[in-house]
Amino acid sequence: MKWLVLLGLVAFSECIVKIPLTKVNIMQETLGEKGLLNNFLKEHAYRLSKISTRNSDITSVPLRNFLDLMYIGNITIGSPPQQFSVIIDTSSSDLWVSFIYCQAPSCSKYLRYNPKTSSSFQSDEGKHIKLTYGSGSITGVLATDTVRIGGLIAKSQTFVLSMNKLSGALEQAPYDGIMGLAYPSLAILGTPPIFDNLNKNGIISEPVFAFFISSWPHKSSLLMLGGVDHAYHKGALKWVPVTEAGLWQITVDRISMNRKVIACSGGCQAILDIGSSYLLGPTDIVRSILRSINPSPLQNEQRLISCHRTITLPPVIFTINGMDYPLTRKYYIQKVSEDICFITFNGGTENLSPPETWVLGDIFLRAYFTVFDRGNNRIGLARAV
Structure with missing residues (x-):
């Protein structure tokens, strides 16, 4: 019998290994078996939305639960906005999305960032970096652009443009990148994580985020930014x-x-x-x-x-x-x-x-x-x- 691969997402820099943590694969099965992946993609079309809460200072971002393996939210990058679905991760600090020049077969299935169509794109002198996770590694270059999540705008946000995607189950999952919410000490080359950008520029009222996550279809999972509902x-x-x-x-x-x-x-x-x-x-x-x-x-x-x-x-x-x-x-x-x-x-x-x-x-x-x-x-x- 085959099994699903369940993964952890701890990241560290190629230049400075900050945490010696390699998380383990628990099961092994292709996500596409029994039509699970195709059905999920049909039922969860790309969309960017914000949920109103009782406190207007809180931004609540819907998260999609992918087979109890990962929680995925939507962001946009660039001007005009290009939309991406990213895995939310609290044990890494970097944001990365797939690059238009990514040649990996898995990249062609999903959305890729195109700097040529964004008027707010800034090159970071083509700095090549590597991020390593428990499920594999990605290589790419640094870039800077405007990132939006749930209506919040992080200007001049540095992120990674990936030339490949993680292996294993993540290679088949419906995502375009990963957004880390750990402390800035884990970020590549000292770049500010998106949460720190939002906090430093007063875009969120409090330096707080929270999760409500669920396995149940009738309860939507949420990432709350700037406060607690x-x-x-x-x-x-x-x-x-x-x-x-x-x-x-x-x-x-x-x-x-x-x-x-x-x-x-x-x-x-x-x-x-x-x-x-x-x-x-x-x-x-x-x-x-x-x-x-x-x-x-x-x-x-x-x-x-x-x-x-x-x-x-x-x-x-x-x-x-x-x-x-x-x-x-x-x-x-x-x-x-x-x-x-x-x-x-x-x-x-x-x-x-x-x-x-x-x-x-x-x-x-x-x-x-x-x-x-x-x-x-x-x-x-x-x-x-």
């Missing part, structure tokens, strides 16, 4: 200090299940990352967790479990800054077929420093509305509606 969470936000001002990294007290600590017994670090599909941790620890959850795996694959056996599984509880954040089986178990389910833990973070570092990806972020507060270097968490 509190209608999307229950109870008060609980604030957690950022420990690493590069990635959105925090301290976790422990991870437990059935009143037993199963990981992070002496405290550990965790990265909040919308660019990662699942829950990632050190391989040996994840293996132990999988064995305790699933002592009788299917097809010799520890993450595959009979769906009827998941009904009694208890929540996995992440204790953060003294507060418990339970993930019920509704979130950490996904259905593959009528009878087969998938446990959404995977290893691969043991090369990070400190060695026990976790990546809390979309599985966690769907359960908890998340606010990224750059002004106070903190993350706010509350149960999503």
Whole structure:
């Protein structure tokens, strides 16, 4: 049986490697199988829109959920605007889109930026750069132009024009680039990320962005810029200090299940990352967790479990800054077929420093509305509606 490839999107510069993080592929399957990719493209035509909120200072940008693998939003670049769909990523800081001169077969399927049609385009002297992600790397040149997202305008925004696209599942996915929302220390050659451009020039009222992401068709996923719409969470936000001002990294007290600590017994670090599909941790620890959850795996694959056996599984509880954040089986178990389910833990973070570092990806972020507060270097968490 073939499986979908689920990816994380941590980036670093070719010149200065800022983070030694390579995220792992969990499943392997071509996205086009069973018509999933074609159906998605037909149902989600390109469009740029802004959702009104109760607070006029907040810009809410709709995000498309692509098969629970990635969340994609629309931007425009240039004058007149050229429209692109970009993967939103909180563990990288650069913005890149495909270049009109990209010769990769995957580039021809989607939109590419043409500098000749933009009156606001500025060349950056053809500086060649390379960005490396967990799923591959892209090479390209730096450029500057006007970028718009949800009605917000970032003038003189430096970005990368890519000559190729990432390999694996991302090569087949319906996107034209990636927009990073991590700290500026991770940006290539010291270029300002788009969020910092918007904040520095007073385009947003607060240096804050937030996510409401969902797997459910009746609930639209959103990126909020410049503020928080509190209608999307229950109870008060609980604030957690950022420990690493590069990635959105925090301290976790422990991870437990059935009143037993199963990981992070002496405290550990965790990265909040919308660019990662699942829950990632050190391989040996994840293996132990999988064995305790699933002592009788299917097809010799520890993450595959009979769906009827998941009904009694208890929540996995992440204790953060003294507060418990339970993930019920509704979130950490996904259905593959009528009878087969998938446990959404995977290893691969043991090369990070400190060695026990976790990546809390979309599985966690769907359960908890998340606010990224750059002004106070903190993350706010509350149960999503």
